[in-house]
Amino acid sequence: xxxxxxxxxxxPLVVREVPTPEPGPGQARVRLKAAALNHRDVFILxxxxxAIRHPAILGSDGVGVVESTGPGTVVPVxxxxxxxxxxxWGDDLRFQGSRYRILGMPDDGTFAEAIVLPEGxxxxxxxxxxxxxxxxxPLAWLTAWRALVTRATLxxxxxxxxxxxxxxxxxxxxxxxxxxxxxxxxTSGDDAKIARAVELGACGGARYDQPDWGGRLVREAGxxxxxxxxxxxxxxxxxxxxxxxxxxxxxxxxxxxxxWPALLPQFLFFKQVSLLATTMGSPVEFAHMVAFVAxxxxxxxxxxxxxxAEGAAAFARLESGAQxxxxxLDLT
Amino acid sequence: xxxxxxxxxxxPLVVREVPTPEPGPGQARVRLKAAALNHRDVFILxxxxxAIRHPAILGSDGVGVVESTGPGTVVPVxxxxxxxxxxxWGDDLRFQGSRYRILGMPDDGTFAEAIVLPEGxxxxxxxxxxxxxxxxxPLAWLTAWRALVTRATLxxxxxxxxxxxxxxxxxxxxxxxxxxxxxxxxTSGDDAKIARAVELGACGGARYDQPDWGGRLVREAGxxxxxxxxxxxxxxxxxxxxxxxxxxxxxxxxxxxxxWPALLPQFLFFKQVSLLATTMGSPVEFAHMVAFVAxxxxxxxxxxxxxxAEGAAAFARLESGAQxxxxxLDLT
Numbered sequence: 256x257x258x259x260x261x262x263x264x265x266x267p268l269v270v271r272e273v274p275t276p277e278p279g280p281g282q283a284r285v286r287l288k289a290a291a292l293n294h295r296d297v298f299i300l301x302x303x304x305x306a307i308r309h310p311a312i313l314g315s316d317g318v319g320v321v322e323s324t325g326p327g328t329v330v331p332v333x334x335x336x337x338x339x340x341x342x343x344w345g346d347d348l349r350f351q352g353s354r355y356r357i358l359g360m361p362d363d364g365t366f367a368e369a370i371v372l373p374e375g376x377x378x379x380x381x382x383x384x385x386x387x388x389x390x391x392x393p394l395a396w397l398t399a400w401r402a403l404v405t406r407a408t409l410x411x412x413x414x415x416x417x418x419x420x421x422x423x424x425x426x427x428x429x430x431x432x433x434x435x436x437x438x439x440x441x442t443s444g445d446d447a448k449i450a451r452a453v454e455l456g457a458c459g460g461a462r463y464d465q466p467d468w469g470g471r472l473v474r475e476a477g478x479x480x481x482x483x484x485x486x487x488x489x490x491x492x493x494x495x496x497x498x499x500x501x502x503x504x505x506x507x508x509x510x511x512x513x514x515w516p517a518l519l520p521q522f523l524f525f526k527q528v529s530l531l532a533t534t535m536g537s538p539v540e541f542a543h544m545v546a547f548v549a550x551x552x553x554x555x556x557x558x559x560x561x562x563x564a565e566g567a568a569a570f571a572r573l574e575s576g577a578q579x580x581x582x583x584l585d586l587t
Numbered sequence: 588x589x590x591x592x593x594x595x596x597x598x599p600l601v602v603r604e605v606p607t608p609e610p611g612p613g614q615a616r617v618r619l620k621a622a623a624l625n626h627r628d629v630f631i632l633x634x635x636x637x638a639i640r641h642p643a644i645l646g647s648d649g650v651g652v653v654e655s656t657g658p659g660t661v662v663p664v665x666x667x668x669x670x671x672x673x674x675x676w677g678d679d680l681r682f683q684g685s686r687y688r689i690l691g692m693p694d695d696g697t698f699a700e701a702i703v704l705p706e707g708x709x710x711x712x713x714x715x716x717x718x719x720x721x722x723x724x725p726l727a728w729l730t731a732w733r734a735l736v737t738r739a740t741l742x743x744x745x746x747x748x749x750x751x752x753x754x755x756x757x758x759x760x761x762x763x764x765x766x767x768x769x770x771x772x773x774t775s776g777d778d779a780k781i782a783r784a785v786e787l788g789a790c791g792g793a794r795y796d797q798p799d800w801g802g803r804l805v806r807e808a809g810x811x812x813x814x815x816x817x818x819x820x821x822x823x824x825x826x827x828x829x830x831x832x833x834x835x836x837x838x839x840x841x842x843x844x845x846x847w848p849a850l851l852p853q854f855l856f857f858k859q860v861s862l863l864a865t866t867m868g869s870p871v872e873f874a875h876m877v878a879f880v881a882x883x884x885x886x887x888x889x890x891x892x893x894x895x896a897e898g899a900a901a902f903a904r905l906e907s908g909a910q911x912x913x914x915x916l917d918l919t
């Protein structure tokens with residue numbers, strides 16, 4: 256089979272012929288159709304990740320069709336599935352165990368024509384999604400689901416703020432929260448992205464590079480936020496904390512802007528706020544997320560689809576920051 | 588009746604004869620026996636609190652006996668009660684409503700021979716507690732209960748760290764968590780207070796004025812902490828965050844040491860930690876706390892009891908920081 260191979264750190268990704276893996280007991284081989292890129296893949300490419308090995312096939316997302324199964328495997332051949340990217344989460348749903356990995360490093364990932372996975376990592380793909388959309392679902396939507404539903408315990412009618420709406424997790428959070436019956440505001444450094452978010456259902460937004468954007472959003476929303484989902488951190492985190500209302504929950508899954516400012520606890524405890532760290536999610540949350548997406552006919556935003564042979568161009572698109580939505584590889 | 592009256596900011600508290608209040612519908616008058624001081628009272632004395640009025644009777648804690656009731660009040664005359672210090676919490680148990688006040692400012696508090704309260708603020712006093720101990724229970728133990736049980740969802744067998752063990756909330760957290768089946772470590776600036784905490788059930792402790800106290804506690808405890816209760820904040824908060832284990836919950840109710848350091852979100856989200864702001868608690872939590880104290884025969888630590896006439900000396904004792912346990916006024 257062909258795969259996009261990372262042969263060494265900071266080397267260009269190259270398409271190589273590699274052996275097609277065979278499924279063992281409890282495993283299945285999926286003929287992949289599409290897989291989205293994530294920032295995690297870029298961090299690995301740049302050596303900014305723990306325990307990197309080479310050569311490696313990256314990729315945590317994917318959709319495809321089961322084409323062969325190992326002994327004792329019960330998933331039917333021919334089923335169209337999305338890949339659940341948590342491996343060995345462990346027994347405690349509150350947090351991952353010590354053997355936990357995200358698919359795509361160190362285990363070979365989805366940027367290939369096929370992959371072998373435990374059948375527990377294969378979930379029937381929502382029928383309303385085409386391959387590009389379904390292949391964009393797993394990591395970003397699982398992260399957004401856990402942040403919003405498990406961690407921030409979102410309720411219908413609440414006011415939600417999602418930062419950095421150009422990102423895949425942020426867009427998933429916008430669409431999930433809107434379908435949940437919440438009203439959602441967003442931030443971006445780009446007016447066009449805010450306008451796109453409003454088309455997707457956001458009530459409004461603010462440029463995070465302009466003064467007092469947090470206060471302006473609170474005024475625009477008619478009150479402080481019940482739930483905030485943030486992947487940026489940095490100095491802006493201080494505005495987020497001030498924009499939280501009584502009992503507000505702020506779930507954070509990233510920190511691309513670095514350290515939070517030095518926060519004064521007195522500004523937090525009277526409001527009974529919760530600052531909730533979160534990363535990706537468990538298989539149980541994945542199943543709930545996919546069922547919710549199917550029920551509400553939600554659709555990941557796809558920025559552009561690149562053929563496998565143009566994997567390097569796909570990475571360049573993701574790193575440019577110009578995209579709105581997921582950058583997807585066509586693996587057919 | 589006699590009361591300890593704050594006539595103006597930064598004035599010495601004076602014992603004055605004031606009118607004995609009469610209970611209205613749904614209210615009862617309690618002949619008070621004892622009431623503990625809280626740091627909140629000191630903050631008010633120093634003008635470091637919102638919406639201070641003068642003259643005022645401070646005091647959020649108290650125990651006494653119902654001596655008269657208003658029309659329609661059902662609490663029996665003669666019942667020995669502790670005072671529940673949350674007024675108008677509101678309908679949402681997750682956080683207080685806009686009309687919420689803590690007893691003792693602006694409403695007249697318990698540093699008096701009697702008080703009139705809504706009967707919903709009176710809870711039968713645990714029989715095993717003498718007046719000084721029962722009068723020390725309300726604010727500190729309610730704060731500790733909400734921090735540990737409601738906010739941090741403590742489970743038996745977990746490792747708990749309580750900072751600043753000289754304080755009333757910290758001691759309540761130590762005793763509650765131990766009775767809950769948790770193992771508890773503490774911090775203090777004073778070896779003698781750590782030794783006292785060990786007598787009360789702590790597994791060990793560390794001086795927060797010595798290097799790497801957080802790391803040393805983790806090694807001593809045999810692993811990172813599941814739950815941390817903190818009222819200090821400040822630079823030491825960085826050590827607390829590092830001492831949190833996977834899925835760890837840190838409930839904070841104060842910030843006497845000021846701002847947290849600038850935290851890097853990347854050190855938090857992989858661990859799925861929760862930073863949980865909390866302040867005092869609701870009437871429902873108070874009822875659960877008192878029932879738990881009665882069932883487990885727990886006993887607030889009393890440092891010293893002062894007669895009402897020596898109220899100023901009692902405040903000086905609290906402000907000295909030398910005490911271990913609650914400073915209590917004898918109101919009989």
